[in-house]
Amino acid sequence: MxxxxxxxxxxxxxxxxxxxxxxxxxxxxxxxxxxxxxxxxxxxxxxxxxxxxxxxxxxxxxxxxxxxxxxxxxxxxxxxxxxxxxxxxxxxxxxxxxxxxxxxxxxxxxxxxxxxxxxxxxxxxxxxxxTKRKKAENLLNKFSLAVEQNPCAIFITDLNAEIEYANAAFSRTAGYSLEEILGLNPRILNCGKTPKETYKELWQTIKNGETWKGELINRRKDGSEYIEFASITPVRGQDEKISHYLAIKEDITARKQFEIEQRIAAIAFESQDGIMITDANNIIIRVNKAFTKITGYESEEMIGRTPSFFEIWKAISRILSKNVAKLFTDVTQLEV
The missing domain is CATH 3.30.450.20 (PAS domain)
Incomplete structure (x- = not known):
């Protein structure tokens, strides 16, 4: 041995x-x-x-x-x-x-x-x-809460455009839960109405390390369509190489619809016909120039009142035509 x-x-x-x-x-x-x-x-x-x-x-x-x-x-x-x-x-x-x-x-x-x-x-x-680590953790926690509670839809993808994170606003807007969307490509939201040139420009921009901003027309899980304003930014690691993409999106469907209605209203308000618009509570919110000419009232006198305002003054006019001065005094004291 x-x-x-x-x-x-x-x-x-x-x-x-x-x-x-x-x-x-x-x-x-x-x-x-x-x-x-x-x-x-x-x-x-x-x-x-x-x-x-x-x-x-x-x-x-x-x-x-x-x-x-x-x-x-x-x-x-x-x-x-x-x-x-x-x-x-x-x-x-x-x-x-x-x-x-x-x-x-x-x-x-x-x-x-x-x-x-x-x-x-x-x-x-x-x-x-x-101490420094705890401060960093607290800062990261604040950032996490800010992202999660942000009213804008936010999601992060890898370089293959596979979703790694999405906040609650994304789920509310698109209708997909985080579990459903993880690992999928955002193209599942594409309804086919956004021009292909837009997507081409988007990818060219972010691959060059720049931020792309623009409007996209997408489809929710339930099939309804919506318009969103998107800001998509490359995320760089410590080596300065692009590692992820960050998308922040705002649902602007209601705003776009309002803009369309405003344009239509602007055209209509040039009409020679008298036009009056009221809200859901029957309060006058807008009248066109033709309406002021027809009624004889300035818009400031009508906005904020109900259309019954005109009925009261019609009654006053009829009373005045009969030269009943006392009734005129009584009626003008009514609250309109």
């Missing part, structure tokens, strides 16, 4: 301890070690800054020497829970550094420590500043 010699093990020396200490002190995280009774055994430079004391003054003391009794008791119960459960725990908390007073959000990992025999001898704590 061939005997394979074991590799030599470098003995633990003072230099090893110094190197290890330097290594721990260069770590930007807070590091500390307590025994089973909560007494500090060691800590690094970053922890010194947090407590505001040097390690020589921290070792041999407990949390009760540095923080309020209430907070120290919370730390103590937490450490006991870790040792009892024999499990690592992670928490987040806001802390204030004693050396300069700055505040930070720290992610703390506490884990049981064992001796060679596997017996728990204390708790090791490592705390990392996650």
């Amino acid at each position: 061939k005997v394979i010699p074991l590799p030599s093990i470098t003995p633990y020396t003072k230099d090893t301890e110094i190197n290890l200490r330097e290594l721990i002190n260069t770590i930007p995280d807070l590091i500390w070690l307590k025994d089973k009774d909560g007494i500090f055994l060691s800590c690094n430079t970053k922890f010194e800054r947090y407590i505001g004391w040097k390690e020589a003054d921290i070792v041999g003391k407990t949390d009760y020497d540095f923080v309020s009794k209430e907070l120290a008791e919370i730390f103590r119960k937490y450490d006991q829970k870790i040792m009892t459960a024999n499990h690592t725990f992670v928490t987040e908390q806001n802390v204030t550094f004693a050396d300069d007073g700055h505040q930070a959000i720290m992610e703390t990992i506490k884990t049981p420590q064992y001796d060679i025999g596997g017996n728990i001898i204390g708790v090791l704590g490592v705390s990392r500043d996650i």
Whole structure:
């Protein structure tokens, strides 16, 4: 049998301890070690800054020497829970550094420590500043809410135009749920009425890294058609290469219909016939010039009233024709 010699093990020396200490002190995280009774055994430079004391003054003391009794008791119960459960725990908390007073959000990992025999001898704590990460997460969360709650339909596709995300407004406008639309191409909305040249221009624009804006005529899941104003923008990754496309679309069907009606009304209002328009409550909202000539009233006198206004003044005219002055005075006091 061939005997394979074991590799030599470098003995633990003072230099090893110094190197290890330097290594721990260069770590930007807070590091500390307590025994089973909560007494500090060691800590690094970053922890010194947090407590505001040097390690020589921290070792041999407990949390009760540095923080309020209430907070120290919370730390103590937490450490006991870790040792009892024999499990690592992670928490987040806001802390204030004693050396300069700055505040930070720290992610703390506490884990049981064992001796060679596997017996728990204390708790090791490592705390990392996650302030920037939390701010980024909060910003991302705000952005997510803004997109999800945006009244415009928003969706994101990959380079093959397969939908990876769509917000609630998209579902309301197009009639498709997120589950139905994921992985599909937006062409399922095409009703065939948007000119092919429009789509050609769209793709040429976004593939060149530019934003395309224009109108599209699409079809909902229920078959009804709608007009939308779309803004489609390439999304670039950290390498500046296009990785996705972002589409923001606004349903302008009602606005387009209103514009058509306005154009028709503008033409009609040039008519020599008197034209009056009322709303659903029978309130006059517009009259043309011919109508003012026929009735003798300015538009400002009629807008906001009901057509019964004219019936009252017809009655007044008949009364005046009979020269009944008293009745004229009474009727003109009526509210119209």
